[in-house]
Amino acid sequence: MYKYDHIDQTLVDQRVIQFRDQVERRLNGTLAEEEFRPLRLQNGLYHQRHAYMLRVAIPYGLLSAKQLRTLAFIADKYDRGYGHFTTRQNIQFNWVELEQTPDILAELAKVEMHAIQTSGNCIRNITSDAFAGVAADEYIDPRPICELLRQWSTLHPEFAHLPRKFKFAINGAKQDRTVLLCHDVGIELKKNAAGELTADIYAGGGMGRTPILGSLIKQGLPWQVLPSYLTALLRVYNRFGRRDNLYKARIKILVKALGPEEFARQVEGEWAQLHNDSKQSKDNFTQAEWERVAKHFTRPNYKTLPALSNVQLQTHAETKIGCNEKIAFTRWLERNVRPHQVPGYASVILSLKPHGTAAPGDASSAQMNAIADLTDQYSFGELRVTHEQNLVLADVEQAELLNLWRAAKNYNLVLPNIGLLTDIIACPGGDFCSLANAKSLPIAKAIQERFDDLDYLHDLGDITLNISGCINSCGHHHVGNIGVLGVDKDGEEWYQITLGGEQGNDASIGKVIGPSFYANEIPDVMTSLINTYVEQRTSDEPFIETYRRLGVTPFKEAAYKNNGKHPKGATA
Numbered sequence: 001m002y003k004y005d006h007i008d009q010t011l012v013d014q015r016v017i018q019f020r021d022q023v024e025r026r027l028n029g030t031l032a033e034e035e036f037r038p039l040r041l042q043n044g045l046y047h048q049r050h051a052y053m054l055r056v057a058i059p060y061g062l063l064s065a066k067q068l069r070t071l072a073f074i075a076d077k078y079d080r081g082y083g084h085f086t087t088r089q090n091i092q093f094n095w096v097e098l099e100q101t102p103d104i105l106a107e108l109a110k111v112e113m114h115a116i117q118t119s120g121n122c123i124r125n126i127t128s129d130a131f132a133g134v135a136a137d138e139y140i141d142p143r144p145i146c147e148l149l150r151q152w153s154t155l156h157p158e159f160a161h162l163p164r165k166f167k168f169a170i171n172g173a174k175q176d177r178t179v180l181l182c183h184d185v186g187i188e189l190k191k192n193a194a195g196e197l198t199a200d201i202y203a204g205g206g207m208g209r210t211p212i213l214g215s216l217i218k219q220g221l222p223w224q225v226l227p228s229y230l231t232a233l234l235r236v237y238n239r240f241g242r243r244d245n246l247y248k249a250r251i252k253i254l255v256k257a258l259g260p261e262e263f264a265r266q267v268e269g270e271w272a273q274l275h276n277d278s279k280q281s282k283d284n285f286t287q288a289e290w291e292r293v294a295k296h297f298t299r300p301n302y303k304t305l306p307a308l309s310n311v312q313l314q315t316h317a318e319t320k321i322g323c324n325e326k327i328a329f330t331r332w333l334e335r336n337v338r339p340h341q342v343p344g345y346a347s348v349i350l351s352l353k354p355h356g357t358a359a360p361g362d363a364s365s366a367q368m369n370a371i372a373d374l375t376d377q378y379s380f381g382e383l384r385v386t387h388e389q390n391l392v393l394a395d396v397e398q399a400e401l402l403n404l405w406r407a408a409k410n411y412n413l414v415l416p417n418i419g420l421l422t423d424i425i426a427c428p429g430g431d432f433c434s435l436a437n438a439k440s441l442p443i444a445k446a447i448q449e450r451f452d453d454l455d456y457l458h459d460l461g462d463i464t465l466n467i468s469g470c471i472n473s474c475g476h477h478h479v480g481n482i483g484v485l486g487v488d489k490d491g492e493e494w495y496q497i498t499l500g501g502e503q504g505n506d507a508s509i510g511k512v513i514g515p516s517f518y519a520n521e522i523p524d525v526m527t528s529l530i531n532t533y534v535e536q537r538t539s540d541e542p543f544i545e546t547y548r549r550l551g552v553t554p555f556k557e558a559a560y561k562n563n564g565k566h567p568k569g570a571t572a
Contacts, residue, residue, distance in 0.1 A: 001297070001382055002147050002293065002296040008151075015105070016102060019039070019102055023098060026098070042117070042119070042122075043105065043116065044057070044119050045098075045119075046119065048434050049430070050095070051095045051096065052097065053093065054093045054104060054115060055090050055092045056071070056090060056108060056114075056115050057090055058089050058385050059125060059147070060143060062382065063383050064382055064383075065372040065382070068371060068383065069369060069372045070107055070111045070113070071091060071368055072366075072368035073365075074107055075093065075365040075368065078096050078097070078100050078103070079096060080094075082364045082365065083368070084361050085363065085385050085389050086474070087388075087474065088127055089128075089385040090125055094428065117153070121164050121165055121166075122161070122165070123156065123166045124166065124167050126146050127178060127183075128146050128170045129142060129178055130177065131173070131392065131394065134394045135175075136340060136341055137175050138172055138173040140189045140190070140191060140197060141172060141297060142189050143297045144293045144294040145189060145199075149226065151293075152227050153168075158234075158238070159234050162237065162238055163237065163251075164241065164246075165250075167184050167206075168183060168187065169183040170187045171187070175504060176503070176505050176507070177387065180214070181205045181507045182205045182213065182214070182478070182479060184205065184206060185202065185230070185233065185251075186201075186202035187226075188202070192220060196222065198219075198221055198223065199218075199220075199226060200216060200221070201218040201229070201233070203215060203233060203251060204256065204260065205252060206251070208250065208472055208473045209471045210250075210252065210253065210256075211473070211509045212255075212256060215255060217264035218264065223285065224286065226284075231274060232270035232274055235270050236254075241254050299342075300380040301380075302395070305397060305399070306344055308398040310333050313333060313398060313402070314330050316399075316402070317329050317402050321402070332405055332416040334416070336414065336416055337401065340394075340395070344397060344398055346396050346401060347395070348379075348393045348404060349386065349392050349418050350374075350390060350392070351418060352413075353390070353448070354412050354415055355417075355422060356448045360426040366411065367411050371391060374407060377407075378397070378403075379394060379395045379396055382394065388418075388423060389426075419464070420457045420458070421463045421465055422447065423465075424447065424466070425466040425467070425475055425476055426475050427475040428441065428469070429443075429468075429475075429486060433470070437469060437470045437488035438469050438486025440467045443484060443486075443522055444467055450523040450526065450527065461540070462542050462543070463543040463544075464480045464502070464503070465483075465526075466479065466483050466484070467486075468484070470486060471485070473485075476503070477498060479503040479507060479508070480498070480510065481499070481502060481510075482529060483498035483501050492518075494516040494517065494519075495518075495519060495521075496516040496517075497512070497513050497516075497517070498510030498511060498512050499552055500547050513556045514559075524562065524563050527562075529555050529559060532558040533546050
């Protein structure tokens with residue numbers, strides 16, 4: 001993984017010193033809150049419902065075991081013994097004290113981490129495929145491009161005060177695991193017929209109040225000119241983005257208003273001017289820059305091993321574990337283990353979705369320390385954070401899978417529910433966030449408790465369920481097969497249901513089925529939706545395909561018929 005050079009470390013260390021002074025002035029009253037607010041947001045510090053929350057960047061989701069141990073230390077010393085992994089591959093600490101935040105940033109700097117640009121109207125943490133570099137369907141390892149763009153965008157003076165926050169996602173595999181089309185800019189890396197690395201650029205995606213899928217505006221862009229092309233794109237947005245209306249400030253609104261073709265034309269015009277500016281053209285990437293960064297993403301020292309099938313792994317396990325353990329291990333192999341590029345290796349997803357015992361995405365300090373140990377022992381000291389709020393050990397020997405499973409089971413990390421109904425994506429919601437209209441975590445817990453039968457979950461197969469506590473959509477409810485959105489109605493918490501969303505290559509935005517529900521109705525609503533699917537599906541037909549075949553009507557009728565007459569006036 002990438003290692004800081006002198007410039008990186010100096011920048012982060014100086015930012016800690018600068019912020020320490022700002023906090024001291026805020027505490028002694030010489031810096032007013034309205035002046036301090038943009039400064040703390042530039043360092044990822046929010047004031048939430050009950051305390052300050054610090055959001056720490058995990059660039060493109062890549063962590064070392066040493067860094068994870070530092071996060072566990074911070075959780076214990078400065079928080080309440082846990083952290084929350086987010087859909088943007090960051091981690092959040094929800095209970096920090098203002099006066100201690102400079103010390104936290106100093107601890108992060110010791111292990112090449114920071115919280116810069118995890119908030120504010122700037123380019124946020126760049127996300128990518130959690131299986132980058134090892135995925136069996138990968139065209140190109142996107143991590144060097146991710147790192148080059150991270151360095152290009154960090155503290156970029158021209159893009160520090162954009163109309164609104166700005167998010168990149170970068171994919172280099174056949175299967176999109178980045179929710180590419182729901183980002184302000186999505187970059188699809190490919191190789192052309194000549195074997196040259198190019199990028200397809202999608203712009204104008206986003207969720208929130210107005211969910212929109214991004215549009216393709218440039219194909220076959222040589223990787224070297226990404227900085228100048230993206231500069232042109234951001235300049236068009238910076239110039240014409242709606243600064244007069246917070247709800248219309250995202251680039252998706254501009255692209256929709258202009259139309260993708262006109263937006264692309266304006267970007268091309270701006271880009272042409274940049275080509276004539278010798279200073280700007282020097283900002284493009286060079287082969288030397290690629291080599292400087294790419295050397296940090298070379299393959300680890302893999303052994304020469306035979307590839308093992310799941311049947312072979314199960315047969316081997318039979319001699320070492322009992323019948324009940326065999327069933328659990330077999331399910332885990334099917335749901336939590338992914339193919340690898342190198343024979344004899346696999347990638348393992350550690351589930352952070354225990355049924356009803358912790359919030360989705362939460363990891364205790366004990367779990368983080370245990371995962372760090374497992375990472376050192378089984379995966380070359382590196383791990384990844386997924387968009388779905390789980391963790392990945394990317395490079396595990398197949399012959400060690402049983403030993404890893406046994407060890408991880410001691411820390412409640414092996415629930416075989418990856419991709420199933422209870423592998424819920426959820427934001428912190430009203431329990432923490434001051435922007436939220438309703439709680440997310442109790443809803444997730446209630447659904448997990450209702451659908452706690454793993455036999456039944458495995459029979460249902462792949463279903464995605466996403467929950468957001470407000471229209472900002474941090475839980476990405478728009479792209480869940482089933483989405484739940486918390487809404488406020490006269491001071492009461494209600495929940496709106498969407499169906500038909502999907503992430504990945506066939507991304508789609510879910511549609512609201514009708515009036516919203518009380519919190520205590522949601523488990524019954526879910527039961528009605530799932531029962532309708534079970535009754536109507538054909539053999540092995542996933543939920544999303546059944547929904548697309550039948551449309552919303554049978555699901556909507558079941559949701560309202562089976563849950564009584566809805567209160568008058570309760571509309572979405």
